[in-house]
Amino acid sequence: MAQKLVHSKILALKTTLSEALEGKGAGSILFERRAKGVLVYLSLRREGKQERLKLGNYVDKTLVEWRAYAAATSLEARRFPSIEHYLTAEKERARASQRLADIEARQGTLAQMLDAYVDDMERRGKSSAKSVRGALKLDVLTPFPELSKRKAKEIEPSDVAQILRNCLTRSVAHKGRGVRLTKATANNGKKRQADKLRSYLQAAFAFGLANDLNPLRSGDSVEYGLKTNPARDVPTIEGANRANTWALTKDELKSIVLAVERLPDRRRAIAKAMLYLAGQRVEMLCRVTWPDFYNDGEHSDVLRLLDLKGGRGTPPREHLLPITNRLAEILSPLLALKDLGRAPGPFYLRGTVCIAPGTALDIFTVLGDQLSEQGLTRRFTWRTLRATIETHLAALGVNQERRAWLLSHGRSGVQAKHYDRWNYLPEKRADLDRWARYLDELAGNPSADNVVTGIFAKTA
Template sequence: MARIKLTAGRIRDFTCPTDKAQAFLWDTEAPGLALRATPGSEARAFVFQSKLNGKALRVTIGDVRAWNLDDARTEARRLQTLVDQGTDPRQQKAERIAAAEAKRAAAEAAKAEADRQARYTLRALCDAYLSALERAGKGKSAAGARSLFKCHIDQDTANKPARAVTAHEVAALVRRVREAGKERAAGVLRSYLSAAFNAAKRAPFDSALPADLIAFGIEHNPVDAIPAIAVQRGDRTLSAAELRAYIGHLLRIGHETGPELSDTALLLALHAGGQRMAQLLRAKVGDFDPDTATLRLWDGKGKRTQPREHLLPLAPHAAAMVAALVERAKARETERAKQEGRAPDMAGLWLFSTHGRVAMNPETVSNRAAEICAGIGGEPFNVRDIRRTVETMLAGLGISKDTRAQLLSHGISGVQAAHYDRHAYTDEKRAALVAWEARLEAIRQAERTPSNVVRLGQRAA
């Protein structure tokens, strides 16, 4: 093959004949170096060609627009040296490319991990878990957990990658709350953190859990090593005299229209058998059937994926209160619609709403109960203590445990309750509520027991 000393001008002017796929111009200065041209005025590159172990090899150095002549000659000499040493430069190039690719992949993995650490923090995990609770209809639980996370997880721990949080760090969080004298808060904080980590751990395998938890990459739950903190059960119940004072505060006439709405909520919860306030405040106009005097609540407590329907066949006084609330809600909607120049929309009206737009906050009612408690004096009590008092007094009236469980919507579970016991307990609940209203009236009138009430399970004399 003919050789010629390559120059910048010769490189510029060299082209491939139209009847050939490629053409070469071999250099006399660097062994094995050639200029290769293919059809197209700009399609020119430096190549190196030699023999290794009797077999020809060719390596492309690079495009003439990227390589100058001197650098191409230097590279050709280097490649010839490798051949003389028995090394295949193509293999070396492949190894160099593989090493560069591995380095690039490692850099990308490091960047991805850095992004994960910056994005998938403990705070982000808590937020994702809270969103999952809210989507499942557990708004009250989500609100309680959010408050605990905000108050008791320090910034350093909150900003740490969730998958890197250790059991020691979680234990320190729980310990600080417990040592501050907030034992119940410490136990609940531990429970919610454990639930968040467990949800993210199961998310890759459980289609019922949101996919956004998968990205946290949680493989173990650091809370598992921390013992659960037993919740101290409350045992406060009100005496008949205390309950009489409580009812008196709720029935007082504070203004011309009667008791405040929060007082009405407390009074209805009491007459309806000690219902949970959060569930009662979510009741809407459409949940009341005036023909049967039945109020429908929705119990979303526990691990239910869907709230359980909880029907209350109300006794006369409670039914009258609900009927009045229904009329109040409809009247307010009618007035708003008139002012806004539209037709009234009675669907979805809240029974307990100050302005009609949102349901009353359970905290508002709890605060009102605390005010009443302070006004009465004596040993403090709260709405949970009222609920406990109701069940205790219902038991005293001879109401069976099963009926009380149905009436107060306790944790009704197990194979029998979930799959076989389809009895609605409507008659039993109505009889219990009628007896309970009579008992409340007797307490209000300072009587020991109402003369017209017979303990259930016993015969009248």
């Protein structure tokens, strides 16, 4: 058996020392004194020729570690015809490993992907971008910080399911009222919110999948390495869409109209505009500026709203509403701001601060709490009122097609989407007049009870 070297002997060597590695043809480990210290080599004899491969400086490892390292390197190097071939293969493997490391370093986290998804929504002018960002922060980024730091490609369907369970069971997070844990029901909106969150996550992962394949993406930008969409396999939340299958009765709507009259001046003006404009989307109203009011020369005064709903690349759609005589009266406190020159549009609080969609929605959320506590209505929100308004319009004889024109519902079919460019302002004027008379009668004319007899009888 060949004699084993010892640490002290290697440190004291003047020229070179070697020790045979175990195994036939394994070669030997060679120690050589140089100016920088003792260097370590693997020595192999290949086809009658002695070859050496530098392994490193002796002080970097222990003697036992050098023996193991030299033996492993020898085993690998003997797979190639020569040390040169081995080194070439090692360089290529190092380059491939570096490429993988670079790709891995560029692959974004779940948090990065969600932020990029919402940023993309904002670039495309999507009106829901702000609410989507808030929902993702509330239900994903804040409660799951560790999960958010994981690579997006590492997220599993089970992780998405966990996020949705938390959304269903977390404390209510609205105006500080989250002091109790509420059971998820269709009425309190938690099932609906969880299902919306599921759709946001599914869309975000779809964005991540498309991002990597986008030829317009910069080559050194963040990639996500996604192969599948983990949110796609998570089922929809059963019962999530039940919340808006009901509408307020005529008596309940009357209580709301009367309660609006008791609101402070600015909020009363904004709330009445929301009601008399037949329940338009609040986001559209909050975007209105003075140039959006104009006389079109044919239909007199018109209000232009921009509908930003639609798929990727869908341009904003103009939604025109005629300003009837009654609407002009209702809007007069808001339109007076123009003469004051302090606000760029009508839906401003104190005449200077644009009302946020959430603030406008809260006017009716608070009313819903107050009136339900008084036993005058069931608990409602503006979402409930939009369903109520459309239901009452139907009862007044406004058919489905005309309600779609009036409320800017999405158009389907080739003819409606691409060829029908009529604005339906005469029809909208007639329906807004009919709706204003209905609200006015509810507010102060007892004969209003005779309108649409029996259709909205108060339920038990």
